[in-house]
Amino acid sequence: MKQDWTTMSLLEELSCAFGPSGCEDAVADIIRSRIAMYCDEFLPDPMGGVLARICGTGTMEEGAVSPRRLMLSCHMDEVGFMIRSITEEGLLKIASMCGSDTRVLAGRRVLVGNAAFQVRGVFGVKPLHLVKSADRGSALDIDELYVDIGAGSRQAAEEVVHVGDFGTFESDFVSFGQESGYIKGKALDDRLGCAVLCSVMRRVYEMEKRPACDLYFAFTCREELGISGARTAAYRIDPDYAIVLEATAAGDISGTPEYRQVAHLGRGGALSLMDRSTIYDRPFTDWILETAMGENIPCQIKQYVSGGNDAAHIHKSRTGVRCAAVSAPARYIHTASNVVAKKDIESIEQLLMAVINRLYNEKK
């Protein structure tokens, strides 16, 4: 039975799903249901991640494990916040889990609740008219922010939400721009990685041949908090190679000096050489780059040292893992309006397929 979804339709579904760090179950459920028929087994993950395996040639028997294991990893969680307290008036005070930039929160529409149930709210803002003119240029302090769900009293609020509940942006999935070539949504960092990996699993599974080595697909939790589920996933899988699929902050906008633009939308997946927490395995990265060039798949090198991702933990797992990272350039990450180019998502999927296909024919 073939499932009726495309990378893009799955991305839309995943982007709209509720999954702030620590509350990824709704996203995990979608992913599990989409890939169940495209993998040989699920591995247990106490951290709440989804770990799936596609057996390589000759490792189909019970208990057999290929000596060579490739791990493909992405993270399910998105930036969000947690309800810290509920005021007498029924307003929610929050603890941010998405960094210190409150400017992208104020005024925003959000969803609060848990994996099963959420209500809509708004980050209320003291009207500009009542702000001293000297302060109108200052961003709001996190302590000034509150979420209004329309409750009117603490009691009414407590009927639907609780202290400790999670929250994240509410944001439409929008196709826009030239030839509708761009998409905007929340959590594209890193649901696009999740969608691409699901598609790759389907394509690999539907091929006639088995891959040359065991493939492990890890959909991890809590990457945005830095206490990564990838760490424990890598420990369980014990791969010798890993590719991390991510979104990287693109600075290709007017007024940014070229050398700080990092990566450009539309030029393909960005391969990292070094970021703030990992120096990537150069021969492996070069091999991927060479694969892309051989197949004419657009691909770029990330031209700045910034950020960090699950590779931080994966490459130091156990006795070390040769790690590479492919990121979709994304503008305005960690806001409700991530913008990515559809072309880049396609290029990344193609690239991963080319990498896996090449594994069939040669040993790295």
Add this chain to the structure above:
Amino acid sequence: MRTILKKLLQIPSVSGREARLGKYISKEMQPYFDTVESDALGNVICRKRGEGKKLLFCAHMDEIGFIVTFIEEDGFLRGAPVGGIDFHAAAYSKVVFENGQVGALIPEEGVKPEDYKGDTFVVDIGAKSREDAECLVSVGHCFSLESQLFSLAGDRICGRPLDDKLGCAILMSAAQEAASFQNDITFVFSVQEEVGLRGARTAASYVEPDFGIAVDVTMTGDVKGAKPMAVSLGKGAAIKLKDKSVICDGFLAEKMASIASEHAIPVQKEILTVGGSDTAALQLAGAGCRAGCVSIPLRYCHSGVEIADYKDVQACRELVCAIAQNKF
């Protein structure tokens, strides 16, 4: 040992780019060990099987440097620091790329020294345009301040990067005594210490030692304006008790001190309030081990003119050998 050190200084090894140096060290270590392997991150792991406890000695191969992140239209290069670069010490210096290309590291005009950071520096390699530059270097190439070594008064030597090629030289020289080692001994030449003690961690996970001992440089309290610190140049090997990343194993530190006194090796106790070392990674990897560090006193660490005393280096070598020969 000076010959070994000279050779090591000739091979560039910015964090993440230690492969060439690793290859050289592997070849040199082959005669002295049962196995010499290299792992996924590029650590060189040299093992001599033996009775008794498993001891791991670790010196890091990598040095601080830069990585090219972008090439400007007009041929200037942009780079990001790899490891703890002191831009005041690096400004207006000659830099050398892995392929031998040289250039000058220059702060942008008008940037005040207190605002020095990666983004305010460029490298001028004399290229007239981006095309011109791309023939010589590309994004991802690493470079560092020129390596050098010269003698000062007495037994003192000056140059870079003595952090931690001195440690590597000490282990390589000590390896010549490998026949006399008791215990099950592993020498690890680790990668990526300068960017967060990454290599030592995976190497220690692989070896699972009972005792892990780093061999790395430490600062001294005897330079002008230094914070009070009870380590001086020329007073012998330093036995680390604590730095910012680790509190060393008390038993091991005492054992090291008593071994030193048995062999009349000059030692001093070290408490470092800034900086870390592979010791921390050794201590925490896998199920953990008793960890310590033989430290080499070094002045002006991470500059182009690091200064060490050869007598201290000798003392460190003797201490490493004595520990390896001691029955645990």
Add this chain to the structure above:
Amino acid sequence: MYPDTKELVTSLTSIMSISGQEEQGRETLCSILQPYFDEYIPDPSGTHVFVRRCGKQGAPKLLLDAHFDEIGMMVRDITEEGFLRVVSIGGLDRRILPAAEVLIYGKETLYGVIGAVPPHLQKAEDYKQAPKIEELLIDTGYDRETLRTLVDIGTPVGFYEKTASLLGSRICGRSMDNKACCAAAVLGAAMAKRENMAWDLYVTLSAREEAGMASGCSAAAYRIRPDAAIVTDVTFASAPGVREDESGKMGNGPVLSLSAVTDRRLTERLLQLCRQREISCQTCVDACDTGTNATMLSLVGAGIPTAVVSVPITSMHTYNETVDTVDIEYAAALFAAAAEEEGLRS
């Protein structure tokens, strides 16, 4: 027959009416409001005038004014890389603009995102600064050449957020200031029973209030020459950081202004009507200025006695202004009662 409040607000907020652009939505507006009025008079100022007559010869004229315009932006420049630069129209709150979503009303309506500087280019202290409007870039996903064929200098830009429900009877979205009050005025006109009406009711959905000129309202009033006027606009609802005595409580009904610049007798009459008809309402002191069209309106011609009836909203001048539809309905009930009250001015 009268419309559902939330539906009415939703359809009014979906009409783009950034100050100076109020006439663009005329056809849509007329088709929505046509069932509730006898006559539509376009005013050259951009103000839309809708009339509901009582059918009595020589009846006095009551003007019910709600400004129809909304805050927004206007394209100032297109950069080399194809991003738009804008100026603000009305008091835009720049603390909430990074990563906000917008619609650009060019030859086609384009979607866009207001650029936010990527984190690796920011210092911690930058997070404390709201960006200046002139620094903002709008990302449309088009290259410069194509964009120039679709967008021109002066193209209006508005927020994207559509009306959505919160708990209970509360709704949120863009332009509740002042579409919530437009809805209250329309609903009030629709609710007034013609056989009881003592006044010809002129509802002016006026232009250019946010541009600070009240010119749309004054011009229309000059032509209409009403005998009395009620201005309905939004006011601050109680919320953190807002003083209780300068705000109204959401859900407790419209807020009547006690001010030196409004007509106190008219205001007292309206309060009395609320008591008679059991319409929830509250009062608020706006000593010297109501911050609405009322000041200018009362000075038109030989002068017009004017009262101010406000609907409380939170997060004013953001793209998620929040309002309780109950307050809109109470205000509407009051307007209907006023149109039926012969002795409104005695």
